[in-house]
Amino acid sequence: MSSTAQPSATPPTEPPKKSGLLRSGLLVSIMTLLSRVLGLARDIVIAGLFGAGSGADAFFVAFKIPNFLRRLFAEGAFNQAFVPVLSEYRSQRDKNAVQNLINYVAGTLGLTLTAITALAIVAAPVLVWVFAPGFSQSPEKQALTAELLQITFPYLLLISLTAFSGSILNSYDRFAVPAFTPVLLNLSLIGSALWLTPYMAEPVMALAWGVLIAGMAQLLFQLPFLAQIGFLPKPKVSWHDEGVKRILKLMAPALFGVSVSQINLLLDTVLASFLISGSVSWLYYSDRLVELPLGVFAIAIATVILPSLSTRHAEKSTEAFAKTLDWAVRMVLLIAVPAALALALLAEPLLYTLFQYGAMTPHDVDMAAMSLRAYAVGLIAFMLIKVLAPGYYARQDTKTPVKIGIKAMVANMIFNLMLVFWLDHAGLALATSLSAFLNAALLWYGLKKSGVFVWQQGWSKYLLQLLLSASSLVAVLLLFQPELSAWQGADWLQRGMWMAGLVGAGIAVFVLTLVLTGLRLRDIRH
Template sequence: MKLLRSSLVFSFFTLLSRLAGFARDALQASLFGAGPAVSAFVVAYRIPNYLRRIFAEGSFASAFVPVLSELRQKGDQKALQDFLDHIAGALLAAVVVVTGLGMLLSPLLARLFLILAGDHGAQTELVADMLRITFPYLTFISMTALAGSVLNSFRHFGLPAFAPVLHNLSVIFAMLVLARYFAVPEKALAFGVVIAGAAQMLLLWPAMRRLGVMPRFRFNRQHEGVKRVFKLMLPTIFSSSVAQINLLVGTIFAAALAVQAQSWLYYSDRLVEFPLGLFGVAIGTVILPHLSARFADTDHAGFAAAMNWGLRAVLLIAIPAAVGLASVAEPLTATLFGYGKFKAEDVQMTAISVQMMCLGIPAFMASKVLLPAFYARQDTRTPMRIAVHTVIANVVLTILIVTPLWKLGVPRAHAGIACATAMAGTLNAWWLYRNLRQQGLYIAGTDLHRFALKAMLAAVAMAIALHVLRPLVGDLMALHWSNRLLACLCLVAAGALVFTLCGLAFGIRARDLREPVSKADPATRVEQ
């Protein structure tokens, strides 16, 4: 299978989505800043967004794709269609119930996530109102994820990767058109999220019809395929969404700090999500069907070769991304968000949490490759146990780091939340790898270690170059937006050039990303 080509297709459309996302965030920062209403939206969006990881591309996809791949390998079209019909009906029933409960219990959820905020009744009421608006997004995006998983299993990666562009465009539309009709303009953000979910669903479902696998909603709790998926899915609720759970933990603790803290963490998370979504998710998405097919064919060498390829690809992106983003965090934040109501203090506070989160980028991206190694073998319990340990570690680290800063009144205490998230993510990746190694499923060889060392040396050279060049651009907040953009692009280009040249000098070559060779996979003949 052309893993590299599929990853590039996914990454290209994801790049379009991320660029649209930055346009959305820049507009949001300029129009609304980082005030209490934006923080309320962050809370109201993160709760259904976390549930999306369970019922959509996270837990559900991790359990659904291996079962679907197994049916495809058997070549029984009738059984495959029957499975799709019943899994669609079961998923729709589940998300409708959860959506209804979420809307009904929104005041309780708002109080729970603002439990450390003290007496902020108006803020709690605003979060509850926005939750009632955003929860239906869960139903739409879950149906979207079902369609996306089916298309990915048939090696059609482009359209599912493009769909999030509609999400960003829908929220932009809401800010520019709908916001003027609300007493609290930020409520338009919540309506934009719901519109975005519906738009993505309407884009992807017709594509399944063109493949001849359009599901018909049927509900039977005793259907064997549905039982298998939900049995596999339950343990993945934690393991597929460790980062999101940690963000929710951070959201609760941030409520005890400055009222803008949730907004600062949101914008920093958006910057860190760029390399994760552009490359980490892309590689993890395209490698899961491949690993599932290798396991179904009992091709152990092909399974290990695919893992090695995925980790090399991740390291080549994650290491320079982490170092480079940390080096230009403040210029990048000022260039993207530092306009209108987003003040210089907001830029500085966002930048420091970006730098802390960068510590975890290599681990976050490595987990996107390590987790599919378990899911492809339909082992969801092991990642669940590791995820529980990770969440506990995150809570403990957050308490240990943030509490002293909070009590001492340190103005940058929110950066401790980002640091704890990064450290917990690193532990998660290490535990996943150690378990694979103990089971004899994958052991990183000296070639991977040498490759990582070369990438780290090139990244150090890049960091030194950026440290020297950074003072030359001066205070970006004092510049026109076009000059900010030019200065920031020059820094990014210089860093990329130094990393590339040093990487070549240290021996990194294109052949290091040579794709794994394994047994023939009939599914690979259906590629985009």
């Protein structure tokens, strides 16, 4: 049966009973939190073994290139193009048509990525020059980065197929498995750093092998669950299949629209490669802390709303679509506001607690804290982008985010050139934050203008509750935070106890203030 045929008269596959979005979002958040905690453990191990020196800089660039392309293509453009088409097939066609779509996408995507991977391995030195041109000032560093990249780049192929598998599972409300999968990356890197390093002539090479091992493990882990729901891909290559052509058409403009923040972060790395040694690592460690709330909450919410929004659009339920978007924005603000304030106020204590051991110096902490505060400024915007963009992609509108993305990237480059000479690496981080606000504002304005985003009741009260709760949080963190000299002189146990106390007290007073001002669980349930 060709998938280019008209929609079958056979009734479409029955969708599984859906959980509430809040419940699904919490499930993804919990799994993602586990991954992020292990990710911090991974970074603690890397910081202790490699610090912020040339070897660490080389690995971070070699890992960032395939990781950036993964976010750009697999979790970015591909996911946003594939899920709406898959949701439409589920709503309007039978199971055979859905299976055909999955088969053709798997084969075509796999073949394309295999060719890209082979080309990238051969052209690794050129890619290093493109993505970190400043490394050319140190031929040894540039050569090491290219060698690392040849090992890490196949991760793009493996993790893209993993993301494809995860998109299918998410569309069938199997959110836990894709959310748990990144845990395997962190376990692999931790194990490689601790146990492979002694066997490598160049110790940092162990991390590159850990990335490759993780890619294979993540893909293999998801296959049994695809078989369980009856949609294990049987790859077939077809550039002429109707569904494949539609996905490709949607993907092309989505490359910019959904991944502008990632492109901006990569531009930071390019410019940071020209700054003093350690700049790339300082940006990496600060970005990792910002990624914690971003990944645990914003991406979790975006993950669960995209299939829901796509289904609402296919069913032409505009009111439910608007309510879902409004709920997502409220949930993002509920997390982003306190998280941004905490990261800014606890920058040095967080970095001391997590990373300042072994090769990581107090000077590295001071430098990373500068970029962490700059990234914290834009955290709200980073998180809003994640939930506003699906408002376009669920409606299969990929052109509008492209126009917005180009404007944001141009603004980011202007801000970079304005701020890098004044604030060095922290100027790059601040430029990314400022351009993210422009991106989020334009995404929201477009949704509002087209009538897709409609303010629901209760916003004035909600914003007041957030303001009062955030003020309480700031007061607690300022009153009870030990002096920086105390953090520097304390051991890991004392630092951990202080940080746990501050975080616990901050969360408690924030939630208590929300409750005292009248917010209840039913108000955020969807």
